[in-house]
Amino acid sequence: MYNVKSKIATEFIDDQEIRETLAYAKENKNNRELISSLIERAKDCKGLTHREAAVLLECDLEDENEKMYKLAKEIKQKFYGNRIVMFAPLYLSNYCVNGCVYCPYHYKNKHIARKKLTQEEIRKETIALQDMGHKRLALEAGEDPVNNPIEYILESIKTIYSIKHKNGEIRRVNVNIAATTVENYKKLKDAGIGTYILFQETYNKKSYEELHPTGPKHDYAYHTEAMDRAMEAGIDDVGIGVLFGLNMYKYDFVGLLMHAEHLEAAMGVGPHTISVPRIRPADDIDPDNFSNAISEEIFEKIVAVLRIAVPYTGMIVSTRESQKTRERILELGVSQISGGSSTSVGGYVEKETDEDNSAQFEVNDNRTLDEIVNWLLKLGYIPSFCTACYREGRTGDRFMSLVKSGQIANCCQPNALMTLKEYLEDYASGETKENGETVIAKEVEKIPNEKVKTIVKEHLVDMKKGKRDFRF
Ligand code: SF4
Numbered sequence: 402m403y404n405v406k407s408k409i410a411t412e413f414i415d416d417q418e419i420r421e422t423l424a425y426a427k428e429n430k431n432n433r434e435l436i437s438s439l440i441e442r443a444k445d446c447k448g449l450t451h452r453e454a455a456v457l458l459e460c461d462l463e464d465e466n467e468k469m470y471k472l473a474k475e476i477k478q479k480f481y482g483n484r485i486v487m488f489a490p491l492y493l494s495n496y497c498v499n500g501c502v503y504c505p506y507h508y509k510n511k512h513i514a515r516k517k518l519t520q521e522e523i524r525k526e527t528i529a530l531q532d533m534g535h536k537r538l539a540l541e542a543g544e545d546p547v548n549n550p551i552e553y554i555l556e557s558i559k560t561i562y563s564i565k566h567k568n569g570e571i572r573r574v575n576v577n578i579a580a581t582t583v584e585n586y587k588k589l590k591d592a593g594i595g596t597y598i599l600f601q602e603t604y605n606k607k608s609y610e611e612l613h614p615t616g617p618k619h620d621y622a623y624h625t626e627a628m629d630r631a632m633e634a635g636i637d638d639v640g641i642g643v644l645f646g647l648n649m650y651k652y653d654f655v656g657l658l659m660h661a662e663h664l665e666a667a668m669g670v671g672p673h674t675i676s677v678p679r680i681r682p683a684d685d686i687d688p689d690n691f692s693n694a695i696s697e698e699i700f701e702k703i704v705a706v707l708r709i710a711v712p713y714t715g716m717i718v719s720t721r722e723s724q725k726t727r728e729r730i731l732e733l734g735v736s737q738i739s740g741g742s743s744t745s746v747g748g749y750v751e752k753e754t755d756e757d758n759s760a761q762f763e764v765n766d767n768r769t770l771d772e773i774v775n776w777l778l779k780l781g782y783i784p785s786f787c788t789a790c791y792r793e794g795r796t797g798d799r800f801m802s803l804v805k806s807g808q809i810a811n812c813c814q815p816n817a818l819m820t821l822k823e824y825l826e827d828y829a830s831g832e833t834k835e836n837g838e839t840v841i842a843k844e845v846e847k848i849p850n851e852k853v854k855t856i857v858k859e860h861l862v863d864m865k866k867g868k869r870d871f872r873f
């Protein structure tokens with residue numbers, strides 16, 4: 402029985418509720434009156450329910466879809482302005498005891514090189530990332546209690562935060578590791594992590610169990626209830642997502658929104674971020690097995706409707722997607738992207754050969770961070786290396802109330818400009834620097850609060866003189 406506040410996975414992600422939602426959306430397919438009224442109401446930026454969002458996703462009336470895209474762009478602009486937050490993944494270890502059929506790290510794969518970084522290697526990877534200009538990382542590791550115990554993850558976080566190379570530092574470490582206990586989540590919280598990220602992969606229990614035939618991840622309830630445990634342990638910011646292409650995308654789309662509604666209803670705060678990965682080719686994985694792969698068109702629609710349904714939740718896209726796709730979905734709602742990424746263990750220091758491949762998936766956007774920053778600048782965005790909120794204690798419901806009231810934009814814009822300036826001073830190529838300075842000069846004048854504008858201008862001068870790390 403569906404119960405949004407229940408702590409039991411099959412009750413807050415109730416299969417029958419998802420099926421009824423999909424049936425309702427089908428019944429109302431192209432119901433112009435309903436669709437128009439939902440789009441109209443969504444203009445208040447208070448979001449939509451999973452049922453309402455499913456009706457929008459189902460619609461194939463071209464003019465109504467155009468209205469949705471337009472609204473998604475407006476919401477994106479209102480809540481996030483034109484800043485795009487940058488991050489990079491850091492793979493610590495690809496040892497894994499699970500049997501996920503879509504991931505090359507599954508334990509049966511014998512032709513992938515297994516690697517686990519030592520603390521010295523982590524130090525080198527971190528320096529390589531700092532030298533690119535990154536300030537925000539997402540740690541990735543397979544599930545393996547012997548090779549990757551929680552103590553290893555905690556030690557690695559400590560190592561990363563301790564390294565200050567030249568003007569570089571990693572200011573926010575987000576963590577994407579397997580579902581674990583409340584006790585371990587408390588340890589992660591104490592280690593000062595930013596967001597805890599865990600993808601559901603699919604919300605369909607039956608498919609989930611088939612896709613995860615062995616290992617601890619097979620337990621659907623334990624995995625699905627992980628965010629409740631993380632929040633119970635005091636982690637305020639959690640990031641959810643599904644791997645589009647594993648199951649029927651409409652089912653997972655509804656499940657994703659029900660999960661967000663559940664976290665808000667039961668834990669008081671919705672997810673901090675939603676990621677929208679699509680399945681990619683990888684070693685020992687046959688993409689033809691995944692007949693549910695979604696087209697560009699559907700992918701764009703998913704992003705746009707998510708933006709409308711949960712306006713206050715950041716949306717992330719990785720280098721799984723091509724430059725072209727990223728360009729389109731940045732417009733429609735994505736607020737955070739990775740850049741210059743390696744999806745291999747140790748891949749920032751040593752480029753891997755085909756024989757020595759340990760990548761989790763093939764990257765579709767191989768540009769350097771500098772190329773991506775320059776590309777964003779040319780598109781009119783402000784690439785941002787901001788990590789201010791969590792360092793200022795703006796997490797959980799405190800953060801959400803600032804986002805919902807639209808006030809966060811007063812921090813994002815100046816922080817984006819100041820962190821971009823740091824990047825330009827320390828890491829940018831000539832052309833990127835030139836383009837960046839032009840964007841800063843133009844954008845700084847748009848800061849509405851005169852006092853803030855004056856402070857930012859002063860800090861920009863301070864940074865030219867070598868000072869670093871200013872934030873609101
Ligand atoms: Fe292991 Fe995660 Fe890959 Fe599954 S998806 S095999 S848990 S690394």
Ligand code: SF4
Nearest residue numbers: 787788789790812813
């Ligand atoms: Fe993100 Fe907060 Fe920085 Fe805005 S001010 S970019 S919400 S960390």
